[in-house]
Amino acid sequence: MEKINLLFIEDxxxxxxxxxxxxxxxxxxxxxxxxxxxxxxxxxxxxYEYQLILADIxxxxxxxxxxFKYIPDFIPVIFITATGCEDTAIRAIKAGVADYIVKExxxxxxxxxxxxxxxxxxxxxxLHSHIEKLIxxxxxxxxxxxxxxxxxxxxxxxxxxxxKTHICVTITDSQGNILRVNNAFTEVTxxxxxxxxxxxxxILKSGKQDKAFYxxxxxxxxxxxxxxxxxxxxxxxxxxxxxxxxxxxxxxxDHSLTNYVAIMSDVTEKYKIEQQIRRLAFYDSLTxxxxxxxxxxxxxxxMAVAKxxxxxxxxxxxxxxxxxALNDTHGHGEGDKLLVQxxxxxxxxxxEEDMAARLGGDEFVVLIHAKETGxxxxxxxxxxxxxxxxxxxxxxxxxxxxxxxxSSSLGVALYPHxxxxxxxxxxxxxxxxxxxxxxxxxxxxxxxxxxxSQKHLNILLIEDSVTDTLLSTHTLREFAHKAGFNIKIKxxxxxxxxxxxxxxxxxxxxxxxxxxxxxxxxxxxxxxWLKNHEFARxxxxxxxxxxxxxxxxDKCLALNAKDYVEKPLTENKLQKMLHHxxxxxxxx
Numbered sequence: 173m174e175k176i177n178l179l180f181i182e183d184x185x186x187x188x189x190x191x192x193x194x195x196x197x198x199x200x201x202x203x204x205x206x207x208x209x210x211x212x213x214x215x216x217x218x219x220y221e222y223q224l225i226l227a228d229i230x231x232x233x234x235x236x237x238x239x240f241k242y243i244p245d246f247i248p249v250i251f252i253t254a255t256g257c258e259d260t261a262i263r264a265i266k267a268g269v270a271d272y273i274v275k276e277x278x279x280x281x282x283x284x285x286x287x288x289x290x291x292x293x294x295x296x297x298x299l300h301s302h303i304e305k306l307i308x309x310x311x312x313x314x315x316x317x318x319x320x321x322x323x324x325x326x327x328x329x330x331x332x333x334x335x336k337t338h339i340c341v342t343i344t345d346s347q348g349n350i351l352r353v354n355n356a357f358t359e360v361t362x363x364x365x366x367x368x369x370x371x372x373x374x375i376l377k378s379g380k381q382d383k384a385f386y387x388x389x390x391x392x393x394x395x396x397x398x399x400x401x402x403x404x405x406x407x408x409x410x411x412x413x414x415x416x417x418x419x420x421x422x423x424x425x426d427h428s429l430t431n432y433v434a435i436m437s438d439v440t441e442k443y444k445i446e447q448q449i450r451r452l453a454f455y456d457s458l459t460x461x462x463x464x465x466x467x468x469x470x471x472x473x474x475m476a477v478a479k480x481x482x483x484x485x486x487x488x489x490x491x492x493x494x495x496x497a498l499n500d501t502h503g504h505g506e507g508d509k510l511l512v513q514x515x516x517x518x519x520x521x522x523x524e525e526d527m528a529a530r531l532g533g534d535e536f537v538v539l540i541h542a543k544e545t546g547x548x549x550x551x552x553x554x555x556x557x558x559x560x561x562x563x564x565x566x567x568x569x570x571x572x573x574x575x576x577x578x579s580s581s582l583g584v585a586l587y588p589h590x591x592x593x594x595x596x597x598x599x600x601x602x603x604x605x606x607x608x609x610x611x612x613x614x615x616x617x618x619x620x621x622x623x624x625s626q627k628h629l630n631i632l633l634i635e636d637s638v639t640d641t642l643l644s645t646h647t648l649r650e651f652a653h654k655a656g657f658n659i660k661i662k663x664x665x666x667x668x669x670x671x672x673x674x675x676x677x678x679x680x681x682x683x684x685x686x687x688x689x690x691x692x693x694x695x696x697x698x699x700x701w702l703k704n705h706e707f708a709r710x711x712x713x714x715x716x717x718x719x720x721x722x723x724x725x726d727k728c729l730a731l732n733a734k735d736y737v738e739k740p741l742t743e744n745k746l747q748k749m750l751h752h753x754x755x756x757x758x759x760x
Contacts, residue, residue, distance in 0.1 A: 173345070174201070175201045175202060175203040176201060176202050176203065176223050176224060176289065176293070177203050177204070177220075177221065177222050177223045177224075177593050178202055178203075178204045178205075178222055178223060178224040178225065178226060178289075178363055178390045179204065179205050179206075179207065179213065179216055179217070179222045179224075179225050179226070179227075180204050180205070180207070180227075181206075181207045181210075181213045181226065181227040181228060181231065181236065181239070182206065182208070182226075182227075182228045182252070183208050183209060183228065183231045183232045184206075184228070185208075187228070187275070188206055188208070188369060190279050190282065191206075191226075191282065192206075192380060193206045194279070194282040195287070196285065200286060201274075202564045205220065205222075206370075208232075209231055209232055209233050210231050210232075210233045210234040210235075210236075210238060210239065211233055212437055213227070213231075213239060214239065214242050217239070217242045217243060218242065219227065221245060223247065223293065224247065224248055224249075224250065224289060224292065224293065225239070225247060225248070225249045225250070226249075226250050226252055226285075226403030227239065227244060227249060227250070227251060227252065227386070228251075228252055228253055229251055229253040229260060229264075230253070230472075230473060230476065232476060233480060234481050236249075236251065237263070237264075237267060240268070242268055244664065246272075246296070247573045248270035248292045248293070248295075248296050249268070249269050249270055250269070250270055250271045250273065250288060250289070250292060251264050251269050251271075251272045251273070252273045252275060252281070253272075253273075253274060253275060266402075270292040270295070270296070271288050271291075271292055273285070273288060274516070299329065309493060312609075319473040332393045338353065339356055339435055339436075339437060340353075340356040340357045340359075340360045340361075340415075340435070340436040340437065340438075340750075341353070341356065341357065341433070341434070341435055341436075342354075342357055342373070342400070342433075342434040342436070343416030343431055343432070343433055343434075344373060344431060344432045344434070345430070345431060345432075346429045346430060346431065346432070347372070348372050348373045348374070348432065349370060349371065349372050349373075349725060350368045350369055350370065350371055350372070350373060351369065351423065351431070352369070353365055353368060353369070357436075360407070360415070360436065360438050361376060361405075361407050361408060361414075362407045363408050364377075364391045367408075373434070376405040376406055377405065377406070378404045378405050378406045378412055380412070381403060381404065382659065388619075389532060393419060393421055393432075397420065397421040397423075398417045398418070398419060398420045398421065398723075399417070399420075400416075400417070400418045400419070401416070401417065402414055402415070402416055402417070402439070402443075403415060403417050405626075413438055413440045414438075414439050414440045414443045415436045415437060415438055415439060415440075416436070416437045416439045417434060417435075417436050418434070418435045418436075419432055419433070419434045420432070420433045420434075432523065443675070448568050453465065454466035456529075456530040458508055458511060458512065458530070459511060459512055459514075459515035459530050460515070461515050461518070461519075461529050461530045462527055462528070462529035462530075463530065463531075464529065464531050464532070464635045465537065466529065467527065467529035467531075467537055467594075468594045468595065468598070469594075470539060470705065471487065471539060471594035471597060471598070472593065472594045473588075474539060474541065474542055475587050475591070475593075475594065475597065477542065478542035478588045481542075482545065482549030483543060483544060483590075484542055484544045484545075484546070484547055484549075484586055484587070484589060485539070485540050485541055485543070485544070485550070485587050486538075486539075486540035486550065486553070486554040486557060486558075486584060486585075486586055486587075487537065487538070487539055487540070487541030487584070487585045487586075487587060487597050487598065487600075487601045488537065488538040488540070488554075488558055488561065488582055488583070488584050488601060489535070489536075489537050489582070489583040489584075489585075489598065489601035489602045489605045490535075490536050490537075490538070490561070490565075490580045490581060490582040490583070490605060491534045491535045491536070491580065491581060491582055491605065492510065492514060492532070492534040492565075492578050492579075492580050493578060493579045493580060493609075493613035494578065495510070495533070495534035495578070496508065496615075498510060498571075498578075502571070502572065507534075507573065509571055510569055510571060510576075510578065511530070511534060513569050513570075514534075514536065514565060515530065515536070516570070517529065517564050517565055517567075518536060518538060519559065519563075520564075521557075521560060521561050521564055522538065522540075523541070525541040526538065526540050526541055527539040537598070537601070538557075538561065540554070540557060542587070547586070547589060550586050550589075552617070554584050554586060555584075555616070556617075558582050559583050559616060561580075561582065562579075562580060562582055562615075562616055563578070565578070565580045566578075566579050566580070566614060579613050579614030580613070580614065581605050581608035581609045581613045581614070581615060582604075582605060582615070582616045582617070583600075583601045583602060583603065583604025583606070583607065583608055583616075583617055583618075583619065584601060584604055584607055584617065584618045584619065585597055585600035585601040585604060585618075585619040586619075590619075599660075600619040601619060604617045604618055604619040605617070605620060628754070629659050629660070629682050630660045630662070630681040630682050630685075631659065631660065631661045631662070631681055631683060631684075631685060632661075632662050632664070632670075632673075632674075632681040632684045632685070633661050633662065633663045633664070633684075633685045634663075634664050634666075634667065634670045634684065634685065634687060634690065634695070634698065635663065635664075635686075635690075635716070636664075636665045636687065636690055636691055637665060637687070637691075652728040659736045665691075666690050666691045666692050666693060667691075667692060667693030667694055667695065667698045668689045668692045670693075671698060671701050671720055672682040672699050673701070674701075674705075680710070680711050681711065682710055682712070682755060683711060683712040683713065683714060683734070683736075683753055683755065684702075684712070684713045684714065685714050685716065685741070686698060686699065686713055686714065686715050686716065686733075687716045688715055688716065688717070688728075695715060696728075696731065697726065699713060699715075699728065699731040699732065699733060700731060702731075702732070703731055703732050708741070712734040712735070712753040712754070712755070713732065713733050713734055714733070714734060714735045714736065714737055714749055714753065715728045715733050715735075715736045715737075716736070716737060716738070716739050717736050717737070717738055719738075728740075734753045735749055735752045735753050736751070737749055
């Protein structure tokens with residue numbers, strides 16, 4: 173079997189090693205090079221020829237998207253990334269990525285690679301064959317120049333082949349003046365044939381694209397003979413629409429430019445749907461700020477950039493003091509109005525390169541872009557920003573046609589100093605925020621290592637619908653803080669993941685909260701597995717039930733369950749549970 177030449181771009185040495193071992197163990201017919209960075213990959217692409225590119229998206233010195241200018245169009249690219257982010261996936265598809273695989277902690281995603289590579293290369297071969305056939309037919313049709321007496325026959329041929337389609341097709345001369353359009357052009361733009369023939373394509377120009385765009389646009393057409401991409405244009409009634417445009421230059425026998433053929437598709441609705449999906453996936457519906465998912469992705473990226481260039485940035489965790497009293501007294505509607513005003517004030521305080529996010533309830537996070545070169549300067553800058561935010565949020569709010577005064581508690585952590593991943597940095601700022609709460613609120617506190625000396629209650633939650641279980645997350649955190657410890661919750665969505673996770677675990681959780689109704693491997697099977705492993709038998713297991721299902725409870729107890737609790741989990745239930753399973757040191 174002929175070997176497949178491919179380039180594997182991955183900045184994580186562990187993932188590189190896993191890939192090499194997988195290729196060797198599966199005896200795959202791959203001849204590959206590996207690259208740790210964007211710069212190294214760029215040099216390899218210039219030096220060697222590859223049939224396929226495998227690339228992690230986030231690299232230490234940039235992203236894989238920057239490689240596309242060095243990768244020929246005919247070479248397929250497969251992204252392998254730890255971030256299952258819809259926004260990134262959409263961007264990848266638009267960039268021309270052939271496939272997209274999300275990493276799994278145990279390396280199971282590697283098993284998908286052979287089939288994925290096989291399918292991509294097969295599609296590429298079929299596409300190449302189809303393109304070669306079209307090129308031959310196109311050359312045959314265009315063997316007679318369009319400016320001869322047979323021009324009308326050529327147009328009739330083109331119309332027969334393309335103009336009857338529902339896709340918008342336009343033919344211009346070498347200056348971009350319109351010679352022929354089809355019916356779909358009228359449907360998309362609103363212009364009749366007689367209104368545009370003889371006029372330049374610039375009549376559709378919206379002005380939304382800048383000079384740099386058109387400079388690159390004409391560079392591609394001049395040097396490559398084609399352009400493909402999105403462009404905003406005006407219809408006849410001056411409404412704006414987004415179209416996917418493909419322009420191909422046509423040359424005659426002596427290689428002189430004679431015409432341009434443009435194929436245009438209205439993708440406005442698709443664009444709107446994508447934007448809506450993006451908003452639902454990555455933005456808070458009430459405040460329109462980034463949500464937790466987008467925030468964590470951005471934090472991880474900022475930390476990687478800061479580490480590479482030896483810069484420091486700031487993360488600020490804040491919540492509104494006495495917010496619960498407002499909700500209890502005047503209802504959630506007034507509480508929501510306050511949160512919207514808080515979000516607006518945060519946005520008005522920040523620079524364009526910074527980010528504000530809402531985690532839920534009255535909890536907000538501000539991510540300050542890393543630009544300071546020293547730790548002392550970074551700390552001083554963080555104090556200035558945090559105090560500015562605190563003061564702005566302390567100004568009066570207008571609710572129910574009256575002035576109301578609210579303050580906020582802020583916790584500050586610097587990155588990449590002291591934290592290696594996004595969740596850890598977020599936890600540090602959260603701990604500092606609770607220090608501000610202890611000061612009575614309306615205060616700014618910095619994270620320091622001594623805060624990590626507090627007791628931690630590590631919980632492993634195995635539940636396929638967390639929202640059904642932790643409806644009182646904020647209450648639980650408040651309870652834990654009053655009791656002098658922090659709750660850390662690791663969540664897993666099914667029993668199969670749980671068993672794999674526990675099998676590799678070195679530091680065990682204080683206890684496991686287990687839902688019995690899980691997909692694939694259910695809770696009873698997880699408990700049976702725990703019972704058959706000596707180390708796991710020492711971990712207290714508390715099962716979730718709906719009502720007092722005695723048969724279920726008896727079966728759980730037979731499998732060494734320590735306690736059971738009805739959904740949802742609350743402060744009171746947690747107190748009783750800790751007492752029942754012997755973790756009174758965490759109780760009040």
